[in-house]
Amino acid sequence: MDKQLKRVALLTSGGDAPGMNAAIRSVVLAAHHFHIEVLGFFHGYNGLLDNDPTLLDLSSVNDIIRLGGTILKSARCPEFQTPTGLKQAANTLVKQHCDALIVIGGDGSFTGMLALKQYWNGQLIGIPGTIDNDIDGSDATIGFSTAVNTAISAIDKIRDTANAFERIFIVELMGRHSGHITFNVGVACAAEQVLSFENFSADNQKQTLKQLAQEINSLQQTRHNSYIMVIAENVWPGGATALARELKIRFAIDSTACVLGHIQRGGSPDAKDRVIATKMGVAAVQALINGESDMMIAEQNSRICSVPLEQAIQHQKKVNPNLVAAHENILALTAQNQC
Amino acid sequence: MDKQLKRVALLTSGGDAPGMNAAIRSVVLAAHHFHIEVLGFFHGYNGLLDNDPTLLDLSSVNDIIRLGGTILKSARCPEFQTPTGLKQAANTLVKQHCDALIVIGGDGSFTGMLALKQYWNGQLIGIPGTIDNDIDGSDATIGFSTAVNTAISAIDKIRDTANAFERIFIVELMGRHSGHITFNVGVACAAEQVLSFENFSADNQKQTLKQLAQEINSLQQTRHNSYIMVIAENVWPGGATALARELKIRFAIDSTACVLGHIQRGGSPDAKDRVIATKMGVAAVQALINGESDMMIAEQNSRICSVPLEQAIQHQKKVNPNLVAAHENILALTAQNQC
Amino acid sequence: MDKQLKRVALLTSGGDAPGMNAAIRSVVLAAHHFHIEVLGFFHGYNGLLDNDPTLLDLSSVNDIIRLGGTILKSARCPEFQTPTGLKQAANTLVKQHCDALIVIGGDGSFTGMLALKQYWNGQLIGIPGTIDNDIDGSDATIGFSTAVNTAISAIDKIRDTANAFERIFIVELMGRHSGHITFNVGVACAAEQVLSFENFSADNQKQTLKQLAQEINSLQQTRHNSYIMVIAENVWPGGATALARELKIRFAIDSTACVLGHIQRGGSPDAKDRVIATKMGVAAVQALINGESDMMIAEQNSRICSVPLEQAIQHQKKVNPNLVAAHENILALTAQNQC
Amino acid sequence: MDKQLKRVALLTSGGDAPGMNAAIRSVVLAAHHFHIEVLGFFHGYNGLLDNDPTLLDLSSVNDIIRLGGTILKSARCPEFQTPTGLKQAANTLVKQHCDALIVIGGDGSFTGMLALKQYWNGQLIGIPGTIDNDIDGSDATIGFSTAVNTAISAIDKIRDTANAFERIFIVELMGRHSGHITFNVGVACAAEQVLSFENFSADNQKQTLKQLAQEINSLQQTRHNSYIMVIAENVWPGGATALARELKIRFAIDSTACVLGHIQRGGSPDAKDRVIATKMGVAAVQALINGESDMMIAEQNSRICSVPLEQAIQHQKKVNPNLVAAHENILALTAQNQC
Structure with a gap:
């Protein structure tokens, strides 16, 4: 010593x-x-x-x-x-x-x-x-673990309303410049879509919006159900609120934006x-x-x-590729089967 | 029968x-x-x-x-x-x-x-x-009871961060055109301020902003602590986000707006x-x-x-005056004593 | 003053x-x-x-x-x-x-x-x-309100297992000499049976046991489902554990006793x-x-x-008769309809 | 395929x-x-x-x-x-x-x-x-993770009462034949003592009881505080209830036994x-x-x-030795310092 x-x-x-x-x-x-x-x-x-x-x-x-x-x-x-x-x-x-x-x-x-x-x-x-x-x-x-659990408890509540109204919700999560929270929460909440740094680049914003709209329209035609998209803060210019507005203006898609915000930081x-x-x-x-x-x-x-x-402090840590893959798999399965 | x-x-x-x-x-x-x-x-x-x-x-x-x-x-x-x-x-x-x-x-x-x-x-x-x-x-x-409890659980989490940073939060609550949720949550969370239909009229927005700023400045000078204001949706034009912006622009007061949103509707x-x-x-x-x-x-x-x-459907039901009074009392005590 | x-x-x-x-x-x-x-x-x-x-x-x-x-x-x-x-x-x-x-x-x-x-x-x-x-x-x-909510959260968890195993649980609740907690929790958890001071006297313990056994057997024959009985502490000699043992010995009914205990006292x-x-x-x-x-x-x-x-300190306060009646109604409806 | x-x-x-x-x-x-x-x-x-x-x-x-x-x-x-x-x-x-x-x-x-x-x-x-x-x-x-979190939420509530009364609680946790739940919960709840298969053998029951009594008495003399012991089910003959009784009979130590039971199995x-x-x-x-x-x-x-x-199915998996060590360290620190 x-x-x-x-x-x-x-x-x-x-x-x-x-x-x-x-x-x-x-x-x-x-x-x-x-x-x-x-x-x-x-x-x-x-x-x-x-x-x-x-x-x-x-x-x-x-x-x-x-x-x-x-x-x-x-x-x-x-x-x-x-x-x-x-x-x-x-x-x-x-x-x-x-x-x-x-x-x-x-x-x-x-x-x-x-x-x-x-x-x-x-x-x-x-x-x-x-x-x-x-x-x-x-x-x-x-x-990290607590923040993810807090977010899923919140989204479980939102899911109740989303189910009751068969409505689309866009939920913005914390994470600064990485999708660790967003991907874990997305999988854990059975989110219909995840938008994070790992699977979206600001360069193809326009194309992404179109794809999202197509996917939503396709799902809504074949089933009647809730749809929850979780998005990482900072990933979309203007955040969940802007994304909801653009889906409305450009594709006449109604959705509700929720910014979970600081409840993700606190708690036991x-x-x-x-x-x-x-x-x-x-x-x-x-x-x-x-x-x-x-x-x-x-x-x-x-x-x-x-x-x-x-x-x-290198900022090299990636979201576990297994998790992204699991999510993509589940999403693919879900989307393809309209479940 | x-x-x-x-x-x-x-x-x-x-x-x-x-x-x-x-x-x-x-x-x-x-x-x-x-x-x-x-x-x-x-x-x-x-x-x-x-x-x-x-x-x-x-x-x-x-x-x-x-x-x-x-x-x-x-x-x-x-x-x-x-x-x-x-x-x-x-x-x-x-x-x-x-x-x-x-x-x-x-x-x-x-x-x-x-x-x-x-x-x-x-x-x-x-x-x-x-x-x-x-x-x-x-x-x-x-x-109603569940929504109030959901809101206080959320604000308890926000309080942790507010305490850690001695920061001002403005939390917007649901309630459409009445302050039942806002007042109950305000008292239950020991909110430093409550802004609702019962104690604020849109006519004196300018004056209210000034009073709020004075109160906040007075409190911040004499103590170092968190400050949480709960406000009813629809009571302030533009909501919590607008109020935070106005406090910043006109009085250089930093605060963080949180819109609790749809988590208040769902849950067991x-x-x-x-x-x-x-x-x-x-x-x-x-x-x-x-x-x-x-x-x-x-x-x-x-x-x-x-x-x-x-x-x-008469829309005559008032927030229990005892509750408003209790809140005003507690607020008065709190403010006066800088606790 | x-x-x-x-x-x-x-x-x-x-x-x-x-x-x-x-x-x-x-x-x-x-x-x-x-x-x-x-x-x-x-x-x-x-x-x-x-x-x-x-x-x-x-x-x-x-x-x-x-x-x-x-x-x-x-x-x-x-x-x-x-x-x-x-x-x-x-x-x-x-x-x-x-x-x-x-x-x-x-x-x-x-x-x-x-x-x-x-x-x-x-x-x-x-x-x-x-x-x-x-x-x-x-x-x-x-x-009181918090204790009731804590108990229902606990019993909701027990219900998951009771459903999975179609099993009988006997859950003992606090309350010393009154059934305020027990009746409120019983109604709120959709308990199949409530045993408290208000609806049971130690004098007819033997008869109550027989009635409970008959009711349980009747329900179990006509449906396959969970069965949760909430009982007030002190109401049955030996509590939930003794009651479960007697149902087993005298009527060959398997059940699991849970004593919620001190988790009902604490918490935010x-x-x-x-x-x-x-x-x-x-x-x-x-x-x-x-x-x-x-x-x-x-x-x-x-x-x-x-x-x-x-x-x-007169100990005259009764559990709200409306609540007991509501519970008895719901129980009667439930039992009669085997739901 | x-x-x-x-x-x-x-x-x-x-x-x-x-x-x-x-x-x-x-x-x-x-x-x-x-x-x-x-x-x-x-x-x-x-x-x-x-x-x-x-x-x-x-x-x-x-x-x-x-x-x-x-x-x-x-x-x-x-x-x-x-x-x-x-x-x-x-x-x-x-x-x-x-x-x-x-x-x-x-x-x-x-x-x-x-x-x-x-x-x-x-x-x-x-x-x-x-x-x-x-x-x-x-x-x-x-x-596993959910069960551990459910148990710590329950014990946090018990801690409130334990603090208020400066009382000893013995909390029995599930786990069948291993201490995974018990050790994780013990560390997470800052339990003053953990009794599990990993650190206790039924062969030295008598000696363990004496050690526990000495430790408790030593702590109680030097500080006034709550004391929570978590024990694995099946580790002590008769469980938490028997242990509490033996501490009372043989060493005149008052404690309250809590069996968390089936709430650990259910829940979201x-x-x-x-x-x-x-x-x-x-x-x-x-x-x-x-x-x-x-x-x-x-x-x-x-x-x-x-x-x-x-x-x-080999039953060879041990509780992470790091966790046991961490716990022993913390316990040692705690005990030695009477914190």
Whole structure:
């Protein structure tokens, strides 16, 4: 064990995700076990600029495993991205005698960690916490599973109305620049159509619209049923609302747009997110003890490991091709058979 | 008992509401008990025009008490509102030997029933099924309780993110022209502000915006916390999205608009909605047996009774003044104390 | 306004109920509005004996409206029921300069309040918080609605298995000495049978067993389906487990007993419980300001009022006869028609 | 593609699990796509003895992806395990012109499939559907994820009461002969103790009881808090109830036993279970087309594959050692630090 490791700084950054609190708890429990202090900084990287941290003792993490959001709060922090901001953050870490920094967040947060390296030479460990699951090197990120489950519960409700009215709904899901949420939700909700980065390019928007209209018209003629299309945010210019409007204007197709929005971020984490958050929190402390730095804790094939932060932010992780294929299969079967 | 009562027509009309299936089940069980047949017509009043009903036996309602939506489906039906449509509907009821018609729906559906009187002299009984709770003469409508609970579950999730980011959210709720959902949800979610028909008039939009901005600025200066405003759909021109934009443009206040939308309509009904739907379904059949017509089954002070359909559609029912007062009190306390 | 009202003692007592925290929050908000301090005592009446209260400021009740359990904790307190204990409690209230005591709890808690009158002359106000709904003078108690909803969610899951196996389940529900939970859950879950204090006496246990066996056998012969009986705790000697065993031994009927147990007590309160808790908390403070004492805040026909504590503990409140009748009707219909 | 593959028999067997219906839907969709008929047999293997199947067309699986239980029902079938029963089942498959049999179930169901081989030479494919996750060769079984989530939602509610009363709860979970549910739930609920096959042997029952008592007493002296122990069914003679009694009798420790029971089996499947069920159903049909037999569809490292049925029933699958270790770590940390 590194004898220097007395005090660790901890913060959450980027969009909040269910399970961040479970990870905070786990870091604090593990650190205390090894007689390491944990300083919690609030509001993401702003906390490093403000230099107003709190010592996180065991009572501060009691029973937080099941809470959504983050007790350390989060925020955007443009100043942190400047040399001045980075220096100030480094100063805080030095003044507070922190030997290491653990950040729970997404790719933007990890990019920030790497930038800090120029100004501070403590150990840096990231924990992937984002509902978007768009982090390379880890099969899952904390919050993703819960967000998918929240979305399917919402769409199950929409399905009731869609069935009652045999109506078309276009449901917009979060995910920023990847279709992890959209594809999983699409398969799990038996969505009649999925529109995401993996199967649609903005270049052929016009053609896609025509194909969608044809498919919808074909299905509606041969059966009377509900039709739910899930679309990833940012994939269609103007989102679900614009798509619904274009289907109406150009093809006289009535549909209802629903933007699920921020309900996908919050809520009590599900079992999967609590379990990986707990494992990852312990692993982060152990990685520090092992002398690791510039690494992100990851889950690969149900095993916890660590991968370089540099790798985590590559944006190369694809939606599992098996899932896309499964969806395409099911869609093909469904469409062909008008079920 | 009216010896003529052999066969009852049943349909659901208007927006679907959780508990409609529970009411269908209850009507069918009660009718069968009294050896009355129930003919289910699909797609609201369209079913009367299409004349393609189904005999609802006991197995058709097995285990549907817990399902959202409506197995009889629903739809708008502009044709029904014409003399031709009404005559055609009356013809169907005659041809199908129906002695009575039970409609589960809202005020529009009941207005349709009354119009049908000119062309058909069977017994007419309404059951109030709408999430909006905007039916006179009944304390509660089927679906209202579930919709409120669905909304608070959603806003609890939004609160997690609002807390994490100390951010302002403006959440738009359903309710058409009344604030029953909005006020109940507002109190139940500890919303920092409620904007509904009961406490806001479109005439003083400009002034309201200014007051809101002042209140928000005042709160944000003295505390750092989340701020959730719930607003009724249709109360603000352009809804939550427009309100958020105006706060930004005119007062530089950042906020996030969420339109909860159709998730409020579906889902498994809660206990309250299942229980009143079950009671009302039985009561509807008993009212027919008692020879009643042109009446709506209602709940008043936890007792089931019937009120004239004419009364039910008056749009006089106010949000419980106690609730508005309670909310105003709590708001006043909250605002004044910056809690 | 009573000029003496400067400081109010607050505690929760008896079984915890969802919504107790909402009531605590409401009391604190209202009291602060009127410049009244609130001292929170922990662990029910033990807190008065221990004399270690906490001043509840606004931040201590922030966002607790949605939490199950009670932040003031609860506990049994046999010592409080002795003259020594009562004197000690009274001493604490005097020492702490409390002008009034608000207790959120059930009939046992209210009996304790009345006993305290002999030793202390401050104002006493009760707020009905119990999942059992067995408090006279109030249509609803805080926690009841949530407990019923929790139970139906659980039984909906059991129904899935009961349907898959066409099996008989006997589900035991809480309620101590009344069938409020059992009857509401029974109707809401379309239970094939309800066994509660209102429709069963321990005197005719043998005959009831025979009738149940005959009914079950009759139903099972004419249909193949699930069968769920809900029974109130304490109604059958040995509970659901014993009943299942007796049906097996005496009538060779296989069934599975499920005791839902403590999951009925916890969880985030539903809208109804949050709203009445909020109203009641405000009303309790207003009642104190109005000079009331020895009263319980109540809800009658959707209006908040106060009733004498003496009346609240009479154990005269019956399950709504309309509900029992509705259930009996539905059961009769169901049984007779083998649906 | 095997030209002979015209008709596939499908049944669900063993304990029902959330996601079985999703798998049924997926098999039917995929089969129809390839012009293969699917005959559904009811009540597990009884359906093969009864020879009263139903042709499953697309409409029969519409919208069932989200339903708990199984529309094909399930049941135990001792007769099937006799040579007579097996011959009769084989006769039915021949008479019905079935080329293959797909069984969704657990290890007992797969053992039955292998026994059938002696009497019938059609293709046999298993799909792992059981909440217990005790199937070798597949990382996950259909229903496991949902059961774990259902249990943590229940225990979160119990935690509220445990916190309010600082009380000890012993919660018994399903799992038959393995601790997959128990360990995942234990970690996810921050259980203070986990008792399962992996960390406890019946041989040292007496010693374990003493250790538990010491640990509990030690914790209770140093902190005041809730304590939740989750235990696997069948691990302790007499279960949670007996353990609670023994702690009371031998060590005067008060605790409350809760047997979660059958609520863990039902309910709408979560996203994970819907997705793997959908993938596995398609894969089962594709395996048949590829000429495979005596295989079980499995998920390994997020990829769908097939493994020999012989291997699936070995009962060698261990709870992920990482999870046990993580739990032990967290427990150690927690216990040592009295958090």
